Amino acid sequence: MSTYLPEYHPEQETEATARPLTYRFEPKDYVFRSITRSGGIIVLVVMAMVGIFLASNGISAINEVGLWKFLTTQNWAPESNDFGIAAVLWGTVQIALVALLVAMPLSLGTSLFITEVARGWVQRTLTSLIDLLAAVPSVVFGLWGAYMLQPNIVDFSKWISVWFGWIPMFQVEGVDPASPLRDTVPFTASTFIAGLVVAMMIVPIQTSIMTESFRRAPIGEREGAFALGATRWGMIRTVVLPFGQGGIIGGTMLGLGRALGETIAIYLIISPVFEIKFHILEKGANSIAAMIALKYSESNEFAMSALMAAGFALFIVTMLVNFTASAIIARSRSGAESEG
Amino acid sequence: MKMPSEPHTVAMTTLPDEAAGAGVHAGARAGQQSPEQSGTASQQLAVFDPADPFDAGSTFDPEATFDAGLEKRFSLAAQPAAGLEAENISAWFGERKVLDRVSLSMPAGTVTALIGPSGCGKSTFLRILNRMHEMVPSASLAGEVLLDGQDIYDPQQRITAARRNIGMVFQKANPFPAMSIYENTVAGLKLAGLKASRAEKDFLVEDSLRKASLWDEVKDRLHQPGGGLSGGQRQRLCIARSLAVSPRVLLMDEPCSALDPTSTRRVEETIESLRGEVTIVIVTHNMQQAARVSDTCAFFLAAQNTPGVIVEHGDTNAMFSDPRDQRTNDYVNGRFG
Ligand SMILES: Nc1ncnc2c1ncn2[C@@H]1O[C@H](COP(=O)(O)OP(=O)(O)O)[C@@H](O)[C@H]1O
Ligand SMILES: [Mg+2]
Numbered sequence: 016m017s018t019y020l021p022e023y024h025p026e027q028e029t030e031a032t033a034r035p036l037t038y039r040f041e042p043k044d045y046v047f048r049s050i051t052r053s054g055g056i057i058v059l060v061v062m063a064m065v066g067i068f069l070a071s072n073g074i075s076a077i078n079e080v081g082l083w084k085f086l087t088t089q090n091w092a093p094e095s096n097d098f099g100i101a102a103v104l105w106g107t108v109q110i111a112l113v114a115l116l117v118a119m120p121l122s123l124g125t126s127l128f129i130t131e132v133a134r135g136w137v138q139r140t141l142t143s144l145i146d147l148l149a150a151v152p153s154v155v156f157g158l159w160g161a162y163m164l165q166p167n168i169v170d171f172s173k174w175i176s177v178w179f180g181w182i183p184m185f186q187v188e189g190v191d192p193a194s195p196l197r198d199t200v201p202f203t204a205s206t207f208i209a210g211l212v213v214a215m216m217i218v219p220i221q222t223s224i225m226t227e228s229f230r231r232a233p234i235g236e237r238e239g240a241f242a243l244g245a246t247r248w249g250m251i252r253t254v255v256l257p258f259g260q261g262g263i264i265g266g267t268m269l270g271l272g273r274a275l276g277e278t279i280a281i282y283l284i285i286s287p288v289f290e291i292k293f294h295i296l297e298k299g300a301n302s303i304a305a306m307i308a309l310k311y312s313e314s315n316e317f318a319m320s321a322l323m324a325a326g327f328a329l330f331i332v333t334m335l336v337n338f339t340a341s342a343i344i345a346r347s348r349s350g351a352e353s354e355g
Numbered sequence: 356m357k358m359p360s361e362p363h364t365v366a367m368t369t370l371p372d373e374a375a376g377a378g379v380h381a382g383a384r385a386g387q388q389s390p391e392q393s394g395t396a397s398q399q400l401a402v403f404d405p406a407d408p409f410d411a412g413s414t415f416d417p418e419a420t421f422d423a424g425l426e427k428r429f430s431l432a433a434q435p436a437a438g439l440e441a442e443n444i445s446a447w448f449g450e451r452k453v454l455d456r457v458s459l460s461m462p463a464g465t466v467t468a469l470i471g472p473s474g475c476g477k478s479t480f481l482r483i484l485n486r487m488h489e490m491v492p493s494a495s496l497a498g499e500v501l502l503d504g505q506d507i508y509d510p511q512q513r514i515t516a517a518r519r520n521i522g523m524v525f526q527k528a529n530p531f532p533a534m535s536i537y538e539n540t541v542a543g544l545k546l547a548g549l550k551a552s553r554a555e556k557d558f559l560v561e562d563s564l565r566k567a568s569l570w571d572e573v574k575d576r577l578h579q580p581g582g583g584l585s586g587g588q589r590q591r592l593c594i595a596r597s598l599a600v601s602p603r604v605l606l607m608d609e610p611c612s613a614l615d616p617t618s619t620r621r622v623e624e625t626i627e628s629l630r631g632e633v634t635i636v637i638v639t640h641n642m643q644q645a646a647r648v649s650d651t652c653a654f655f656l657a658a659q660n661t662p663g664v665i666v667e668h669g670d671t672n673a674m675f676s677d678p679r680d681q682r683t684n685d686y687v688n689g690r691f692g
Binding site: 238239244257 | 487492527532593597
């Protein structure tokens, strides 16, 4: 037995060039690829068709008033050619933001509780309850909001407006805070209440995405933090939250996308107004989706085209939000190992 | 240069007498104890009830953040190494017992190597020494761990303080990837809620990185991510991070098993330079490493389907040159395991 010394002359010119690599698919792989690819293509085609359908039907209404007027008019009266999405788009965004402001901390807290504090049956039960919440139909949320939440929350609305009315957003006109009568009607059917109900509807999606991203925070880093004498909150702050950042942002954005498109629950709660309002506690709110549901049955062909145009605007906004969300989720470190 | 603060003059190993403690600790089991039994040496996980599904075990400790002034001096000033004493440690995962009445003395400032085949409970033993064992939901334990004579499982003791005093370096390097090298090094301060000035941190970063023999390699890129280092550098960053909170004991669980020979040598140099300052307990599968770095050595073994025990422990030279148990002799000479 002896070893070998290969002949190697570094000073010689090398003849090596990279060779092209080709390969043949297995038939099974080929079938699999075709099926999955066509699935993906179908989804894209459907999406495109929805967009094209809305755009082509809405274009005649937009042409009638011009794009600028369509974007800036607050009224909605297609019969007199005076319509635009300014008020409803504003209302949509406002309700969604209220929902987000309430749902975000709630989801963050719930998912941290599920992943970092609860154990055993509590953890399992809570996880499935959240999933169950996602399965509740939105009309049920709407009824609950209108008949259960609203009568109980208006006093809270009033309390906010009495104490924080100096902030313009919380002002409610035509209410005398000194009056001893329990006059809560001006506080019903508001952006705030609609936002609260929508918040309940987006908590599940936000919570499950955040939970998923926190769960994947590497055990090695968690133990590393604890081994340095970290408190639990210290560990969460240095390991779990940075790791779950993408999940937090992405989940929040997905919830926002859902909140923007929510229809029936808002429809059941608000009393529609066609003006840009800043007073979120005050009676009267609106959203694109709720308006379409409201006006749909009484529309002639042209009014229908106007609604399609409004729908197209909503479609664009939600697409943008959702694409941003998935881009953030995909780019986050979640799922990628911390290997260097 | 070996310079333990309590020099072993008699180079001789010890075979634990299993019969001696058998009567006292038989059946004592954490989490299943009746209150009357709590006076025995067996120890309940006092901080939380592992069966409480509403609480994964509280490491929250309000006072740790409030007396920051005291803690700061406490933490930034280097503390003398402390002796560590494990007494009759038994450990379970669920119903399965993986350690049975293991006692070991790790004198202040010395390096103790734990050797033995895989699965014999070395990591479990090490994790019991700084209360990491109880992070596993099904885990329980009995026995005492005395740091300078004070039981770290005493209900009066804070788990965060125990872990800060007894640092740990893991088999897989685990720097915080979102943090820079600088931030990683002083992460322990932030985690414990300690405030330190910029100058204090600068000093601590250089000092700790120097001790971990990493300073020269990273001094020009302290503010780049810690995840961008090589495997060996990441491990030394973790050592520096542990040293920055000035632990009195440093536990290392196979710190070099994923490292190349050069990095391994650097880690061994670090251990050498820390001798006397910090009590070190290192698990290693590398017999040469154990022989090179340690003053004393303990050989763990778990026979088929029985919990792990210490077969023999004592002066490293004696363990390698003249072990008293045949199994030790076989193991250190690479004949099994
Ligand atoms: N998280 C755990 N859950 C259940 N059993 C475990 C766990 N960790 C270790 N064990 C078991 O405990 C025994 C001791 O493991 P360990 O302390 O890791 O051994 P070593 O470090 O000596 O290789 C092994 O039999 C292992 O299967
Ligand atoms: Mg191990």
